[in-house]
Amino acid sequence: MSLADRYSELRACGRVHERQLFPPRRDPGELELQARWFAGDFGKQFRSVCGKEIEVVQFGTWNREAGPDFQNTAIRIEGGEVLRGSVEFDLSDRSWETHGHATNPSFEDTVLHVFVHASEHAFFTRTPAHRNVLQVRVDPRALPESFAANVPLARPGRCQAPLHGLPEERVRGVLDGAAEFRLQRKTARLRRMLEMHGRDETLFQELAAALGYKQNKLPFTLLAQRLPLATLRPQGEETEALLFGGAGFLEAPDLSVYAGETRTYVRTLWDRWWPHRDSMQRLVLPAALWRLGGARPLNHPQRRLGALAAVAGDWSGFIHSLGEKPAAAGAVRKFLLGIRHPFWEQHYTLTSARAPQQMAMIGASRVAEILANVVLPFLAARGVEVWPAYAELPAQLTNRRLETAVTRLFGGDPRRRQFVRSVAHQQGLLQIYEDFCLQDGSDCAHCPFPEQMQRWS
Template sequence: MTPLPLADRYARFRESVFTGVAETLPGFAEPMTEMELQSLWFSGAFGSEFTTTDGRPLRIADFGVWNSGAGPDFTGCAIAIDGQTTRGDIELDPDARDWERHAHGANENFNRVVLHLFLHAPEERFYTRTSAHQEVPQLLLSATMLPEGLKPRRHQAPARLGRCALPLREMEPARVQSIIEAAAQHRLEIKSKRLHRSVAAQGREQAVYQALAQALGYRNNQQPFAILSQRLPLKKILQLDAVQREAWLFGVSGFLESVRSDDTEPATRSYLRQLWSEWWKLRSGAERWLDGRQLLRWKLNAIRPGNHPQRRLGALAALLRSWSAIITPLADATRWSQAAWRESLLGLKHEFWTTHYTLLSEEAAKPVALIGETRVQEMLANVAYPLLVPERTRLWAEYLELPALLDNQKVRLAVHRLFGEEGTRGSDFTQKLHHQQGLLQIYEDFCLEDDSACAGCPFPERLKDWS
């Protein structure tokens, strides 16, 4: 059959659109864009020790810099294959054949690529070659390399009383407490492993900065906050003054260019003028990220004004101004002080964002905390204790005392399934943060894995063996 001349062109055109659209990649249950996949790699989530497609041991010694211009995705990286270290660039594609589809093999900008990553490869062997006829080592990534907690799971189990409710009701409270506490400890260990993987890949301060930024993204915008903190790494952003920093944050996030100054009130116009006075000078260094396919995908539906990502970015800017106070208690476990850390976060202020929810909102009647108690609790649960408890296990006792402040729909569902609506047993085990974390872990490990309406779930039987 003779190929039609325009069909191939259209296929390439369609493909170029689809790379910016979330697709379900091999091994991932959730659709994700190439950009989100790159973010996972860059944060060290896949690990740093691998085997290349031709069977050689590979270690990533330096994850480099996420490239903001033309050329490979990551530049200035260092990899060690068979113990021999090479410096160069890394390219990540969903499919190995994207290397040729995107003509990287004929592009001199890709001649320094020392590693080609992909998630999918054709059955027949595909070689990655540069325009200088150098063969590039390859690594096939897989969702199974991700740590527990990042692997795909089902979203929700039905809200009904489970088969385990009766044995749980008959157990002494101390045994129920012990199971929940054990599950909470396991959950903290999973978070610790994830965070420490990120520390190994990016360094302690950058890993903490990214984790705090993610916590500011709440449930819906964790991914864009993670990507933003990787595009504007701490080392770079701390060298800037406060206005330049905010110009970068709001510029690269896409919010600055999506707001018309005429639509805003006078105080906002003055703030925008300040940011633009720096952004127009910085903009050319971020062009790749302003391309439609690379723009961050913010989820703005059904977001309460106080949780709007623009306000959260304002909180991140304030947090960066006080970086030394935020990072010092986390520098090592012996310097930890929960009270000092909490106070630093709760006391953050910003001359614009303390009284504004978004760039389009009117000034609030009175100042509103940039980071409130619940967000601090989230940061303690997902950043501070996962970082520090493995380094000083005595902190587990402190963690056990944290009250439950988070209102989480999944926790409510877990309580409903394990304890039912009646009686006080459910409320006895939801007073503390570790209760919530333990129940979430049980819910994810058993309820979300169950396909038998509880009939085949091993949890009720295993309860009998718990001493």
């Protein structure tokens, strides 16, 4: 039995079916849920409200015109013929009526109405021509992980005493098992995305999400979904302008607010964005979606978008570096660390002054994250054995969620730093934290993890 299988068993028999101690603090918004629908997080197989089996064969594209959210989609009903059309995703079934879709001809080709909340009384989705549209209700609580982390305050848990006395190899064994399990889950997710969106779009969306960091994962994902490579690549040098325009960063036409070289750069972006602006207006992200404060200036989303544009501009170089073998990690690292951009190497934001020195477009720690969360799971999804390369990735940084997990499990154990020196062990620790600490409703008292650990050999 593999370590991942053993961890899966430990996790299953230790499942605590009690109230969560740290319940999710927020409801995901409509845009986030739409992004997760498109990413396939809700799955592909559904049962309609009227009991029919629905398979989403093709998730289509984000609609940039008036009409349903996704167009060119394809579904199969009860295993029959493929039905093509559009999909509308709303928070409530009633939104179909209250948003005026029922009388809007643009919604006539809708084949599926997806929503989260159902009204008390049965509600039928009807098109302007009085065609009944199948309804699917989805449950965001069933999503495997959320876009945003839920970080409780840290304090040592009941684990610290038993873990303190355990030999190092046993602790490492459990962390390896949990990390392998996590990698398998990421791989399965990537495999689903590959089936739905193909290699290039999957990688582009995942890369964008990784460059968004935790704070801006959603807008970056939406941007890559709404402006897929298939749209961007034929645009050549206009790619960057489309990304900045689509992000909503080119909304102020007054160039006098920009200084010297920035004005020249923004003017170029503007001139290239302008011809597309009207046709893409509906896809422009709302400003409220961005979290521009709180991150290090180096990680400002505008710089990250510059990096994404640079990778999109040399997509074949990125794909070439990827190869199909574990050694790709080295080649991809070299490629990403070598990304250049004449403006963004010297600027933090569109309004900041020129930085005193040149800055890397993507730093070593972000590259390590991309390798662990995108590149190696992608290769694994293509059947490449990646565990040895994954296990060797050195951890560059820690974060608050990880620190919380370390404190919960290891308390003041002097070895605690050693256990999070590799990306794999960090990921394993996060998996345990999510599977046990965040599921526990007994303040550790009934959590089975410490006893399970004792039995791990």
